[in-house]
Amino acid sequence: MKRIMLRVAYDGTAYNGWQIQPGGTTIEGELNKALSDLLEEEIAVIGASRTDAGVHALCNVAVFDTDTRIAPERIAPALNARLTEDIRIQESREVASDFHPRKCPTRKTYEYRIYTGKYENPIGRQYAHFVYVPLDEEKMQKAAEYLVGEHDFKSFCVAKAQVLTTVRTVYAVQVKREGSYLTIRVSGSGFLFNMVRIIAGTLIEVGRGSMEPEQVKAILEAKDRQAAGPTAPARGLTLISLEFCEKRD
């Protein structure tokens, strides 16, 4: 028995998110099907980030245990031959048998992309949210600074989410313009349900002048979802990196 880790890239457009659920095609479900078919065992992967419906990933991580005699690095190409082209395994390798991608310290980075032209750009529309009002990225960056550090992010979380704590650590938030695109890059140890999309929605409110950067401090203090901006659409969001840190003793 060995534990295999997969690095998985996907275009989330056609999927009902990562996690298996009744009545929807999911990334996890497609991986389980392709793996069980390939390895002729019943496989159920454990994912690192359970991304929402419509959210993309360059490098989500999944692990599973198998008795297969196929060499670990050969699993990636064999799986790719069984998956549709919107899911692509980037790497497969053996990891320690106790490695659990949700139970070890990680640094996750998401990118939220906004297209700011006068009219939408059809090319790449699946990977960006279109905002036609001008956005002030300096104000957005100023607002973003209030989010850095350890905070209770209850205001930036779906109200009904069932979690033990809404305290999270955000390492960095960067707002960057490249041509007509504006990118919000957020790194943290972990994120609450819809947290990055609510951060994006709130920074867009600041960028368009409906909110002052300083208000973000009060939003955090309110610990109330109603205080923050709207949840920005899923299509703009991509999990771009996932690093596993050394285990602390």
Add this chain to the structure above:
Amino acid sequence: MKRIMLRVAYDGTAYNGWQIQPGGTTIEGELNKALSDLLEEEIAVIGASRTDAGVHALCNVAVFDTDTRIAPERIAPALNARLTEDIRIQESREVASDFHPRKCPTRKTYEYRIYTGKYENPIGRQYAHFVYVPLDEEKMQKAAEYLVGEHDFKSFCVAKAQVLTTVRTVYAVQVKREGSYLTIRVSGSGFLFNMVRIIAGTLIEVGRGSMEPEQVKAILEAKDRQAAGPTAPARGLTLISLEFCEKRD
């Protein structure tokens, strides 16, 4: 009666190219339908570049004549409301009544994008051709230099194409790497059927080492489609700019 010019961006994935033809959805066909519906006149646009099936554009140009009293600049948003999101009019304005986008000197620029990772990247796969063998971009650039200038591009044209002359002028070809992407940018006064895709296919052969850069000179001289490399897939190709030059007297 006035002549209106449209700047049209589209994701060509779902279309059978620009030009109306039996048994396929085309950009031209969709524009004519939406315009005729909006203006309540029978409209038939004249396009600048009749892009192939699956090819994209950031800024193709179309003109048409109309008696409408709708202000020219209001046509773009009204049309966008009638089109699917993979076609977006970027601008609508009145032009001289004798302006014909295929009968005036132009500078057209196409970009051919290649993704060079170990496995395909699902994100943006609609806009890039995946090549998994290493490509030497310096050799590709060297090969590209032979194409610059006025040449008979018969070897870089579908054999059955019916054109008066296969002589064209290429102003510049640049091969550029950005991360895992390699972009071939070609500017010219005009291009033959499949010409940019055959140039891309030939430069890929050079990049992977199946052809020497110097061979491009012999390919041009052969005036034979068989001498050049394969036609690279449509999905990697985007018309990125179209400039109309001053009319010569």
